[in-house]
Amino acid sequence: MPANAPERIADVCLIAEGCYPYVAGGVSTWIDWLIRSHPELTFSVLAILPSAPTSEPRYARPDNLLSIDHVRLDDNNMGTTHDWPAATPEYAGELIGHLLTDGDTRQLSELMKLLGPPGKRVALDTLLNSPEAWQTMCYHYGSMAHASFLGYFWAWRTLVGGLFRVLTCPLPQARIYHAVSTGYAGLIGARAAIETGRRTLITEHGIYSNERRIEILMADWISNSIDNGLDLSDDRKDIRELWARSFESFARVAYNSATEIVALYEANQTFQLALGAGPEKLSVIPNGVDSERFGKIKPVSHDRPTIAFIGRVTPIKDVQTFIDVAERLRRGFPDLQALIIGPMDEDPEYAQSCISEVNRRQLADTVSFTGPVNVVDYLGRIDVLVLTSISEALPLVILEAGAAGVPCIATDVGACREILEGMAHDGEPIGPGGMVAPVGANDEIATAIGLLLADRQRLRTYGDNLQRRVRKHYRAEAVAEAYGALYGRNFAPQPQMVS
Incomplete structure (x- = not known):
């Protein structure tokens, strides 16, 4: 390709969290299969990772996979502008608080405006480590004052840090965006829909928010600081609930932004509906096998x-x-x-x-x-x-x-x-x-x-x-046909460059 030639725009950008291409497993194998099953399309992968990859990819790269880009959830070097956004810490804290509890696309869109346009985002260091960032965090802590501040501090750093990272990372150009879960992948899909006007799809293998809730309940690194005893009416929020509700809120944002939402089987649609997915968006495409x-x-x-x-x-x-x-x-x-x-x-x-x-x-x-x-x-x-x-x-x-x-x-x-x-x-x-x-x-x-x-x-x-x-x-053949039809009806006529 000539040095000045424009970068090819993929037909489909797959957004994957914690799996392909570095972690072997069912979802990664499915992604590899999906790409190879559609040689008539080009793909890119945006891989969300907890840190820099420590191993080589587990999957041979398909010929129609144009690029693999990374979003590291420990990367503090995102963004360019070091001025605090044009909003008071109280307003920023209120906005972020809603996104962590009952978010929708309007709140995400407003937060994206505060962070600045693509290429001129507020630096992550400013968003997490400035005096205004501290005031924002403390303002939101007022709604959880019964919880351990130390536990809250690290939960905030992780959840909000992840939120800021997926909103400030470079976004690959594509005709359509396809998130392979909700969570941070779904948030990037929602961001893509707002930022580019392109359609976003979601395929949920498991219900991400349910799986994270199970992991949170099992985690020994999160300690409750409120003893509710047997009082079921005690609605004070603790750290585990902050984690769980945040992932449910992220799912709501993703569902609201998506054009179509695919479950692997009908029972999972009950959970999707409960978190605000529009019934007209839902369909079932199972896994398939050769x-x-x-x-x-x-x-x-x-x-x-x-x-x-x-x-x-x-x-x-x-x-x-x-x-x-x-x-x-x-x-x-x-x-x-x-x-x-x-x-x-x-x-x-x-x-x-x-x-x-x-x-x-x-x-x-x-x-x-x-x-x-x-x-x-x-x-x-x-x-x-x-x-x-x-x-x-x-x-x-x-x-x-x-x-x-x-x-x-x-x-x-x-x-x-x-x-x-x-x-x-x-x-x-x-x-x-x-x-x-x-x-x-x-x-x-x-x-x-x-x-x-x-x-x-x-x-x-x-x-x-x-x-x-x-x-x-x-049968894998029938599943491939279903995804081909899904992409076909959601492609925009011509790709447009993302500024």
Whole structure:
């Protein structure tokens, strides 16, 4: 390309938080698939990261991916103007406070005006470290004065710092913007809609605000400073609630700005509607799988009954439950093999706790960690896939296993039940492809797995049923067509340069 040639404008800018291309997992794999499934389109990726990437991309770059840009949530060098915006700290605090609790696009638009036009944004250092920034923060703290100020200070720095970063970062030029979640990705999508007039789409694999609420409740680094006891009428706000409500508010902003909002299954639309998504914007496009490729996987003869967890070794996947279930099963199946297949670098502390738990229970001859591998090489050796997650959407790994004829036992989260048991409007019933159990119901999970391992005919029947259901409802070709149609009806006639 000549030195003075204009930069190519992508057809679609995908906005991804904490996943592609540096973190392997279901959403990252979906993004890679989406780009490759549409060679007629060009893409760019805006990757939101907690810090500078410490590893090489996990995915080979598709030919139609023009660029990968980064937004680092620890980057303090954004913006150019060092004057405080033309607003009092009280007004700025009130505006930001609304965005953290009940935000909508009008408040986001007003905040963007205060931050200045593209290329002349207020510097992040001014927004976080100036005397006016301190006054703004203290003004908002007045609505939470019962909460720990120290906890509030760091929550504010993180939440508002992230908000300012996504509003001041360079925005790639594209014909359309497609956020792969709400959260900070959804905020950038909302910003793009306001700043460029382009249409913004959202695909939610899981409901971001729900998943963050679960993580916040599990977090041991957030301490409550208010003892509500049993008084349900006590509406004083504490730090955990500030975190949770902020992500719900960000979702409202994203939904209000989006032209169309895609869920992976119908039940998630209930959560989207509850957070203000317009029903006319909603549609369902499930995950899809290359059923022909996975259907070619044949069972490999193996001597030991084998179960496997496939996924990221993180707390929300509850790998500790899988380890406990393996110990329970070993009492009835002494030669059991339990594989934990997937990357272990996203939460090294949790991964190490899982390894320690295996050693503490003396399960090293039963439970093994493979790290990241090509699941195609393993599915033929697995009798039962086991998913113990606390939260899921529509797990790609169940579809891949099902396409290979491997039945699954899963927790009753997300779309696991409808994948394994079918939907009410399925038409001709296919039969179960596995079983579901409540989250944390280790006895029930172990019992369900044991029923399949002890009855090879049921094992094969469930695997065949799941394979038929995946081929009928979750074909990658149909999903690609649906996204092609989604893009086609939302493209603007001609791309315009973003100033």
